[in-house]
Amino acid sequence: MSDSANTxxxxxxxxxxxxxxxxxxxxxxxxxxxxxxxxxxxxxxNEPEWLLEWRLKAYRHWLKMxxxxxxxxxxxxxxxxxxxxxxxxxxxKDGPQSLDDVDPELLKTYExxxxxxxxxxxxxxxxxxxxxxxxxxxxxxxxxxNDMGIIFGSFSEAVQNHxxxxxxxxxxxxxxxxxxFAALNxxxxxxxxxxxxxxxxxxxxxxxxxxxxxxxxxxxxxRTLIIADEGAYVSYLEGCTxxxxxxxxxxxxxxxxxxxxxxxxxxxxVQNWYPGDKEGKGGIYNFVTKRGACRGVxxxxxxxxxxxxxxxxxxxxxxxxxxxxxxxxxxxVALTNNYQQADTGTKMIHIGKNTSSTIVSKGISAxxxxxxYRGGVKILKSATGARNYSQCDSxxxxxxxxxxxxxxxxxKNTSSTIxxEASTSKIGEDQIFYCKQRGISAEDAVSMIVHGxxxxxFKELPMEFAVEAQKLLxxxxxxxxx
Amino acid sequence: xxxxxxxxxxxxxGDREILxxxxxxxxxxxxxxxxxxxxxxxxxxxxxxxxxxxYTVTEGEVRLDGKDLLEMAPEERARDGxxxxxxxxxxxxxxxxxxxxxxxxxxxxxxxxxxxxxxxxFLNLVREKMKLMEMDQTLLNRAVNTGFSGxxxxxxxxxxxxxxxxxxxxxxxxxxxLDIDALxxxxxxxxxxxxxxxxxxxxxxxxxxxxxxVPDYVHVLAEGRIVKSGGKELALxxxxxxxxxxxxxxxxxxxxxx
Numbered sequence: 001m002s003d004s005a006n007t008x009x010x011x012x013x014x015x016x017x018x019x020x021x022x023x024x025x026x027x028x029x030x031x032x033x034x035x036x037x038x039x040x041x042x043x044x045x046n047e048p049e050w051l052l053e054w055r056l057k058a059y060r061h062w063l064k065m066x067x068x069x070x071x072x073x074x075x076x077x078x079x080x081x082x083x084x085x086x087x088x089x090x091x092x093k094d095g096p097q098s099l100d101d102v103d104p105e106l107l108k109t110y111e112x113x114x115x116x117x118x119x120x121x122x123x124x125x126x127x128x129x130x131x132x133x134x135x136x137x138x139x140x141x142x143x144x145x146n147d148m149g150i151i152f153g154s155f156s157e158a159v160q161n162h163x164x165x166x167x168x169x170x171x172x173x174x175x176x177x178x179x180x181f182a183a184l185n186x187x188x189x190x191x192x193x194x195x196x197x198x199x200x201x202x203x204x205x206x207x208x209x210x211x212x213x214x215x216x217x218x219x220x221x222x223r224t225l226i227i228a229d230e231g232a233y234v235s236y237l238e239g240c241t242x243x244x245x246x247x248x249x250x251x252x253x254x255x256x257x258x259x260x261x262x263x264x265x266x267x268x269x270v271q272n273w274y275p276g277d278k279e280g281k282g283g284i285y286n287f288v289t290k291r292g293a294c295r296g297v298x299x300x301x302x303x304x305x306x307x308x309x310x311x312x313x314x315x316x317x318x319x320x321x322x323x324x325x326x327x328x329x330x331x332x333v334a335l336t337n338n339y340q341q342a343d344t345g346t347k348m349i350h351i352g353k354n355t356s357s358t359i360v361s362k363g364i365s366a367x368x369x370x371x372x373y374r375g376g377v378k379i380l381k382s383a384t385g386a387r388n389y390s391q392c393d394s395x396x397x398x399x400x401x402x403x404x405x406x407x408x409x410x411x412k413n414t415s416s417t418i419x420x421e422a423s424t425s426k427i428g429e430d431q432i433f434y435c436k437q438r439g440i441s442a443e444d445a446v447s448m449i450v451h452g453x454x455x456x457x458f459k460e461l462p463m464e465f466a467v468e469a470q471k472l473l474x475x476x477x478x479x480x481x482x
Numbered sequence: 483x484x485x486x487x488x489x490x491x492x493x494x495x496g497d498r499e500i501l502x503x504x505x506x507x508x509x510x511x512x513x514x515x516x517x518x519x520x521x522x523x524x525x526x527x528x529x530x531x532x533x534x535x536x537y538t539v540t541e542g543e544v545r546l547d548g549k550d551l552l553e554m555a556p557e558e559r560a561r562d563g564x565x566x567x568x569x570x571x572x573x574x575x576x577x578x579x580x581x582x583x584x585x586x587x588x589x590x591x592x593x594x595x596x597x598x599x600x601x602x603x604f605l606n607l608v609r610e611k612m613k614l615m616e617m618d619q620t621l622l623n624r625a626v627n628t629g630f631s632g633x634x635x636x637x638x639x640x641x642x643x644x645x646x647x648x649x650x651x652x653x654x655x656x657x658x659x660l661d662i663d664a665l666x667x668x669x670x671x672x673x674x675x676x677x678x679x680x681x682x683x684x685x686x687x688x689x690x691x692x693x694x695x696v697p698d699y700v701h702v703l704a705e706g707r708i709v710k711s712g713g714k715e716l717a718l719x720x721x722x723x724x725x726x727x728x729x730x731x732x733x734x735x736x737x738x739x740x
Contacts, residue, residue: 425575428572429535431572431573433534433535433572434571434574435574436555436560437533437557437559437560438560438582438583438585438589438642438646439557439561439587439589439593439646440557440586440589441557444585448574448577448581452574452575452577452625453575454576455576456576
């Protein structure tokens, strides 16, 4: 093997640094799924009757649905009765009332992950909601945000404290019947983050949720709902990790965003679920439905995602551009190496007049990784003057991996403009040699070339996280020259 | 001790032997031109010296200051002062010229035991060198060679050389694709970098470049061997007679008719 091929090989063989397991007393319900399980979860969360009914409706519908097979991913059939649908760390009291009540073992876990939950230790300007297995264990800066009328915390709390908001918006963007995994999530979702920014308020800090799967054989089914009322602004970030295990674990989340008149939501994801080992054993199945509705005029929703983890990713953060002049954006870096598979992209549905959307997707494949971009742009008859720009670039590291692009376009009026650009490049031995000839090591060269490739997306991330994402990509592609 | 000493160098690409026993000694401060028709092995020699993986050395040795050059990885050679100006400079989208060059320089400085330059010092150094190459400052912020014209790419190579200050510079067909004005600028940059400590190997097909970069020695390469060596007048002689005058036949084109 040539030196450069060797570099690419070792580059692809990353170490997963977040793979530890926290030894903590946890309570979980028996394996399997039934109406009783749905009722049990709802009861554990002390939910109102309407929510239980909502779950049951979703469950009954799910039973009639068939798992989708159109994605360009391959995995053995999932036995949905072999999954534990609820696991939570046992707390001494009813639940942590403040950070002081949080199990020190949990605090340590998050510290190890680089997400300190003690407010004094946190990056100024970032509020964190920490979700551990099926429950939210802590939310920081809550009081400060409360003063501004911003509601930020666990979904379960929101159900108790702001049922009217939850009832109004839950399922309004992603209906329970939307798709197989969304229906499953609707039936068994356990926790997640809820965020409401009132009229005219600009959220002064980044809001962030950190998801951690710890318990074995459990699935994580979180639900996130963010509402930006008229003229509000919020920037939200989620991060995720999980222990290294030989068995696959299912993560089927639903995220709904609602932006009213003149509101803006910026949603960033750094997804680093355990990707499985070098032979493709274990890892998270990340089957996620994310959708935002730009309901109001001049509203804007922007998705930025850096997807480096998971054995399989199936995810299409989308925008419904309903309000006139509303704007949807999707910036994505998806990295697959070893035996990872990703089928990801976006849908932009233009409904209102003069709506515009931008799609920038960067796929990087290494090892035996398979990376698929799937994007849909639909411009309805009502969306006169709509504009879309799409750019999909793929980069291949080595010759065992694959990149695939499936753009779908549907335009129903003549006053719209659509631009689409796509490219595939192979990280060249030439490029690496050029760097080496200038004194730069092969490893630095590859990382430099990959970062250069992703730059357009990284610049969309909030500052601190752009740095984190770059580091993560560096680690994901770590492993020195042979 | 000679700066560079090449003894009986044989190299192959796949099964094909390209270099069939090269002997060449270069002292510090000397400029050597290597001329030859297409396929004679000029670029292979440049590539072997820089450590390109495409080539396999089957026999012979190369010493830089007495050190075994062939044992060293390409980046170690670079840090030790070997610089190759590429015939086809490579594009690296998204990586700014400035960032790239700063990483390169600091790697080399670290190797020399010098302190790494911070952004300000680096910028000052770079500004000075840009003047030398009559380069537009905006090139610094553009991605490495991306969307550069042929002339800009070649100029950028010599500019990098000016910043990195190598001990041994190998210019691989730096004149190809340049119009006469660009050729003058590039040659001017190269000449400004000549000095008692710096040696150069100028690889070219044509005599034209040597009007501007006047070599101390000229070697004629044919079928993987140096068939004739001499002073700068050898290049002129070559122009007169063509390679055919040396019994060398270039399948592609005649010499000197530029």
